[in-house]
Amino acid sequence: MTEPLLSIERVSHEFGARRALLPGRRTHLAVDDVSLSVAAGESLALVGESGSGKTTLGRVVAKLLTPTGGTVRVDGRDVGGLSGRELLAYRRTVQMIFQNTQHAFNPRRKIRDILADPYEIHGLPAPGGRDAALGELLERVGLHASMLDRYPHQFSGGQRQRIGIARALSLGPRLIVADEPVSALDVSVQAQVLNLFARLRRELGLSLLFISHDLRAVYFLCERIAVLYQGRLVEVAPRERLLEHPxxxxxxxxxxxxxxxxxxxxxxxxxxxxxxxxxxxxxxxxxxxxxxxxxxxxxxxxxxxxxxxxxxxxxxxxxxxxxxxxxxxxxxxxxxxxxxxxxxxxxxxxxxxxxx
Amino acid sequence: MSAVAVAAATTAGPRVKRGWKIWVGGALLGILALFMLVGPLISGYDPNATDLEARFAGPSAQHWLGTDDLGRDLFTRMAVGGRMTMLIALGAVALASAIAIPLGLLTGYLGGWVDLAVMRVVDLFFAIPTLLVAIGIVGLFGPSFSTTLLALGLAFWPFYARLVRSAVVGVRDLAYTDAARVIGAGPWRIIRKEIVPALLPLLIVQTTVLLGFAVLDEAGLGFLGLGVQPPDPSWGALLAQSRGFVLSHPWIGVIAGVPILLVVLGINIMADVLRDRLDPQGAST
Incomplete structure (x- = not known):
């Protein structure tokens, strides 16, 4: 087997661990010694009930949380101590999409400004001008360039999730962590967004770490499924195998x-x-x-x-x-x-x- | 028909009210500002020029608001004193903001031990009434214009810092700051682009409210004889001076007190208007 794009090695995360020295502090082990890997172009689902630690694991991979134990490797490289330029490079490799589309965008900023952030922070090239690049980005997720000057609240939940996807795509990532990207959406819209994910995977060869409790969405989108229970990995198997012979x-x-x-x-x-x-x-x-x-x-x-x-x-x-x-x-x-x-x-x- | 009328009335209601507020508040502050700026020019008196012939003169054509125990023109002294008071209030609020806003942003965003340490200091200030803190500082440096400014500024910042901090905490954990981090934004960019814009309405409103308090507390300090020292006028100092004649010449106290009331009223009305316009969520809850 070739080297996986993402490998999670014995990762644990304990909330409140740093304060545990004080008496009476309760800690909560959200992720307990989980090892997983995602190959380039592969789509892995993390499933489990709420509180199973799947979101925490996703946030660890997106480097929003520093795990209290274990290592995350991308391309075989430990990403734990990254900072500065290397961290920015990591951000360009791994992106995240959030569950709550209502809060994932600053309500005071236009879509144009929100989508321009990655260009400003990373100094991305925009050969045909930034406006053209932003418009193209929106078209890629099924929206129109004319929507750039709107505010987030002027969009529906499904449209906002498309914008979230566009924001992640602007950096040209190889892995996207999608934290329950469709569970807050209407059922009819869910299918559209899932189709968009499938299309983008096909076109861009993206790897996906798809966090969900919706096994149908998972079945539609992912090749392998990992089941978490109270922070521990209980089973990981190819999609059909897991659903037919758990x-x-x-x-x-x-x-x-x-x-x-x-x-x-x-x-x-x-x-x-x-x-x-x-x-x-x-x-x-x-x-x-x-x-x-x-x-x-x-x-x-x-x-x-x-x-x-x-x-x-x-x-x-x-x-x-x-x-x-x-x-x-x-x-x-x-x-x-x-x-x-x-x-x-x-x-x-x-x-x-x-x-x- | 009646349903239409009711609907029209309910939609027109708040708008009428808001219009009323902005006009009254604006007019109050406008007239008082005009009074302070051009008052001494049109009256033609020196605020410190004494005229022992005209002691305790009542309001008249020569002295529009009368004179004090040394025959000084009260209209001129109130206008000049108003400048002093407003300068102190603005300076104190600027000082308090300059300390409190960065500190609140820092503690709120970083959390951890920085937050813990600064907030304990704030608690310490909270245990003592604002005016007492100010009196202590005046006691330390001696009463003067700059000490009053310093004292009020230092007395106000803890309250303001805590407010900013808690507002930052509320915004910091929203998903969109996470989204900014995932995109690669550093702490400064997040504070600048995501957090400060969310706080701006609150900051504007609170600064205005604080200005009202500063005017009041300047008067308080002045009344205790700890503000601007005679012969320089300030509203607080004039109020203190009027206390001596409150039985024989009560109108002096009224003249010194009413503008303070009007300015604070005007500022508070404007703070209300600003809150309605800038921070609809804060107004409704």
Whole structure:
């Protein structure tokens, strides 16, 4: 395998870590020892419920956060200590698109000024004049040059997201971190923006780190999918493989919870599973936010809600040994001691038992 | 028909009100400014020229606002004193802004220990009433025009710095400053292009409000005899002087006090107008 464009090596991020010396300070381990890589031109999805650390990981890659542990490499080079010119060069390589289109633009500045920023900061060449360059940029994302003198609030959410994409593209990046770029948009607009992403990937050969909880969008856009649960990577697999043969019990629940995707296996399972998975997701989110459930670092952090753990008779190993990511069939890698060893059928019975 | 009328009335309402405010505020400040600038020229008196023949003269054709205990023309003294007071107020606000705005931007943007240290100093100032801080500083350097300016400036900055800081914190964490960082903007560019423009309405309004306070506090210091020293007039000094004759010649106190009231009223009305125009969010919440 050639060297990946982006490689995330054992990255952790703990919020409040610097203040932890003071007594009574609570820290929160948002990303816990995650390793991933993205090849040039590849599109990798980060999925997981809110609080799973996917956004934090994206912000680490975009260098909005400095990770408290691990290394991020681009083209094999550690990007941790970059500053000045090198940091600017990094910005030209890696760009980010934000979820909230309402706040991603300074409401007091015209689109022209906002889009001119990258040109001013990086001294980008604009052979035909800057106006022409900015107009061309807008056309590339399906807007018109005549919109340059408008303010952000004069656009719809979908249009603003296109402007966000244009802003990122102006630097000619090779990797774009897209943090839930469509989840705040109307469903009809989502498809348009996703199509734009697909087109730009095709035309420009972009790599994408696509953060989403929407598995359909992910399926449409990404070749590989990484599943995060409470800051840890539980499974990473090629798109079809993950959606059709999820190995990790958490991945299974996540996929079963999406109507229309879970059906692929069996309609009754998804119907039985969906109500079980939905409250579960909500509950664990609340737990992650409140920090009610201590992540001890010992054992598997999913064990307490894991149907497989239950089915196997609560093996001791799940509680004492943290599962390492191991390769499995079909290009998958899974962080579970037991997943994939057993036939999938009994798992369902356990789940339906739990529901009933 | 009636629905149309109601709609028209509701849309016309605020506009009429705003128009009223800007005219009253503007007229008040305009007339007072005119009074201070050209008053001494048209009255023809020297503000410090005594005329013992005409002590405590009431308002008349010669002395439009009467004279004081030494026969000095009060119209002229009020106009000249007004200049002094306004200079002190403007200077004090400029000084406070010069300290508070950069400090507030810095602490708000950087956070961390810088923020912690500066804000503890601010807390210290907060524990003491503004006027007391000013009195302390006057006590240190002796009363004079420049000390009053310095004292008020130093007394005002902590309040202002905290305000700026909290406003910066509110803007700093918005997604668009993140977006600017991802594009490669450095801290100075972010402060200049993203944060300061968002604060500008607040800064303009607060500076205006502070100006009103400065006029009041100059009068307060002057009244205590800690402001501009006689024979130089200032509104505070004139107010202090009038105290001696408040029973025998009460109109002197009225003449010294009413312009202070009018200026502060005018400034506050204008601050209101500015807030309505520049910072619609702040006005509604």
């Amino acid at each position: 190995l990790h019990p958490y991945s299974r629940r996540l996929i079963a919870a999406v109507p229309g995707l879970g059906e692929r296996d069996s309609a009754e399972v998804s119907a039985a599973d969906a109500p079980a998975a939905a409250p579960d997701a909500g509950e664990s989110t609340a737990a992650a936010v409140a920090g009610a459930e201590p992540v001890t670092g010992v054992g598997c952090h999913y064990a307490s809600r894991c149907p497989l753990h239950l089915q196997l008779g609560r093996p001791e190993r799940c509680l004492t040994e943290r599962p390492a990511l191991r390769a499995a069939a079909g290009g998958s890698a899974v962080a579970c001691h037991f997943a994939g060893d057993e036939p999938p059928a009994p798992v369902r019975s356990v789940v339906s038992e739990e529901v009933g």
